[in-house]
Amino acid sequence: MAGFLGWTLDAFDYFVVIFMFDTLAAHFHVSKADVVRTTVYTLALRPVGALLFGLLADRYGRRKPLMANVIFFSIVEFLCGFAPNFTVFVVLRALYGIGMGGEWGVGASLAMESSPNRWRGVLSGVLQSGYSVGYLLAALAARFVLPTWGWRAMFWVGGLPALLAFYIRLRVPESQAWKQHQAEDFRAIMRLVSKHKATLAYMVLLMTLMMFLSHGTQDLYPDFLKTQHGVSQATVSYIAILYNIGAIIGGIAFGQLSQSLGRRYTMIAALILALMMIPAWAFGSSLLIFLGTGQLRNYHYLLAYPGATVWIRAER
Numbered sequence: 187m188a189g190f191l192g193w194t195l196d197a198f199d200y201f202v203v204i205f206m207f208d209t210l211a212a213h214f215h216v217s218k219a220d221v222v223r224t225t226v227y228t229l230a231l232r233p234v235g236a237l238l239f240g241l242l243a244d245r246y247g248r249r250k251p252l253m254a255n256v257i258f259f260s261i262v263e264f265l266c267g268f269a270p271n272f273t274v275f276v277v278l279r280a281l282y283g284i285g286m287g288g289e290w291g292v293g294a295s296l297a298m299e300s301s302p303n304r305w306r307g308v309l310s311g312v313l314q315s316g317y318s319v320g321y322l323l324a325a326l327a328a329r330f331v332l333p334t335w336g337w338r339a340m341f342w343v344g345g346l347p348a349l350l351a352f353y354i355r356l357r358v359p360e361s362q363a364w365k366q367h368q369a370e371d372f373r374a375i376m377r378l379v380s381k382h383k384a385t386l387a388y389m390v391l392l393m394t395l396m397m398f399l400s401h402g403t404q405d406l407y408p409d410f411l412k413t414q415h416g417v418s419q420a421t422v423s424y425i426a427i428l429y430n431i432g433a434i435i436g437g438i439a440f441g442q443l444s445q446s447l448g449r450r451y452t453m454i455a456a457l458i459l460a461l462m463m464i465p466a467w468a469f470g471s472s473l474l475i476f477l478g479t480g481q482l483r484n485y486h487y488l489l490a491y492p493g494a495t496v497w498i499r500a501e502r
Contacts, residue, residue: 188350188358189297190316192256195347196289197320198327199263199282200228202340205328205423207409209337214272218409225405227280229397232287239288244375247368248296248361253351255292259285264345267338299363307449311441318433321404325426328408328419399460403468 203210203225211218235255242251262282269275294313301309331339369375379386408426411417417425436456444452 188252188354189293189313190319191350191353192252192289192293192347193313193316194320194323195256195344195350196259196286197317198323199259199320199341199344199347200225200286201321201324202327202344203228203279204405205324205408205419205426206332206337206340208412209332210275213337214275216272220272222406222409224276224279227276228283228286229401231280231283235284235287235289236291237287238284240291241372241375243292243295244364244369245372247364248292248299249354249358251288252292252296253354255285255288256351256354257348259289260345260348263341263347265341266344267341295364296358296361299361300359304445307444307452308438308441311437311439311444314441315434315437318430318437322427322430322434325408325423325430328426329423333419399457403464 203221207218207221210221214221239251239255242254259282262278262285266275266278266282269278294310297313298306298310327340327343331343369378408422411422411425412419440452440456443455447455
């Protein structure tokens with residue numbers, strides 16, 4: 187639950203921006219391209235957060251770094267709602283990227299290390315579905331919060347995840363796997379990383395390619411529907427809600443399938459299905475096509491992350 191909620195709220199804090207490109211550009215008197223680039227800065231600093239909080243998690247345990255991470259990205263998100271100018275907003279979105287990058291690795295480690303082997307596939311799908319739930323909640327906020335209370339309230343709502351830290355502190359036990367294999371210091375961690383550098387390079391390459399397929403398409407899709415197809419803001423929100431429901435279903439279904447078919451073949455199947463949908467998803471001419479293909483195309487999100495994580499991190 188802690189890993190799921192952390193990933194849900196982290197995704198919500200990221201995706202609120204993609205529904206407000208025009209709104210933010212108008213408020214800060216900059217071009218929409220300038221606002222879009224803030225997502226680049228966020229994503230560019232994700233590796234920094236992943237490395238920083240990952241090292242802390244291997245040295246000091248999963249719980250404390252996860253609590254620190256949730257508090258950090260929640261405070262930064264909350265402050266985005268008070269940004270007095272575009273420069274401050276850019277800096278805050280970049281800092282948020284550090285928190286966003288750190289949450290997944292630590293939360294997934296804590297969850298997967300606490301999961302029995304026979305359930306790791308389906309639980310990884312459930313865990314990663316938190317990402318789509320966060321995207322779905324951002325779409326709901328864009329539909330109901332943004333028109334009523336304005337863009338600043340979107341970020342203020344995003345500060346609520348800090349409360350999750352209290353739940354982690356009170357209810358989540360430390361990983362037994364970490365307790366059994368905790369490193370003596372940071373040098374010991376780096377020695378272990380060096381020992382497995384080939385696997386590490388493979389993981390980085392695999393997830394880099396997965397990110398081309400996910401962030402390379404999903405982040406601009408709501409704006410694509412509005413600018414290229416003239417879809418209203420309300421309808422865009424409903425479409426985003428529907429394709430994230432599809433992603434949630436896909437994550438759980440393919441996670442369960444991976445228990446019998448295996449991780450690699452299930453990942454390949456999900457990717458093939460997603461790739462088959464992209465032409466219609468990108469070049470379709472009706473809302474019905476967007477709705478149907480959007481849900482199918484999003485299945486790969488829920489398998490790419492947990493599939494790679496379960497297969498490499500937990501099992502190898």
